[in-house]
Amino acid sequence: DAGVIQSPRHEVTEMGQEVTLRCKPISGHDYLFWYRQTMMRGLELLIYFNNNVPIDDSGMPEDRFSAKMPNASFSTLKIQPSEPRDSAVYFCASSTSGRQRYGYTFGSGTRLTVV
């Protein structure tokens, strides 16, 4: 298995632009998580899905952030409009409620810089 795949690895954008981050979870995993990592706040859970349905989006910082999971193999996190304070590393992770549950597999992350 190729693991959790995130794209792009790096994104530099200007303030006010729309940014879309992408994630492909591990096949067969029914949970998908979006995390944000910064020096100041550490790892923050933004939102997570179960069977493509958003379960908890209480960590989404503002309405500028939105996430979708149109099918079991793809999710997006969109920021519109982007602001410099959104600069962070965004991680996607997946896990299963099956026998190997509770072992998150993380992607390599997308480093977002908003200038």
Place this chain on the structure above:
Amino acid sequence: AQSVTQPDIHITVSEGASLELRCNYSYGATPYLFWYVQSPGQGLQLLLKYFSGDTLVQGIKGFEAEFKRSQSSFNLRKPSVHWSDAAEYFCAVGSGGYQKVTFGTGTKLQVIP
């Protein structure tokens, strides 16, 4: 609400020395506990996890952790550290039947020759 405290932000050890990273959790029932490692520029990798049973858990890369309910702790240990262990280590707590996991703030490990 569940929470995790990692009291050490940075730790420096000599190669070959033993290592213990501290983790204290707060959770009302029996917790699900994890240790993850993050190398620079990489995502987090699961080292080990505790759900129930034997309180001493073995993980990958020669790491182990011990669950101590009386101390609300889940400290990570390694008998002999290698230079490649230099990374950031995160303790995390979750709850049974609920996939949401809360991470600690991490401990950055430096290994000196």
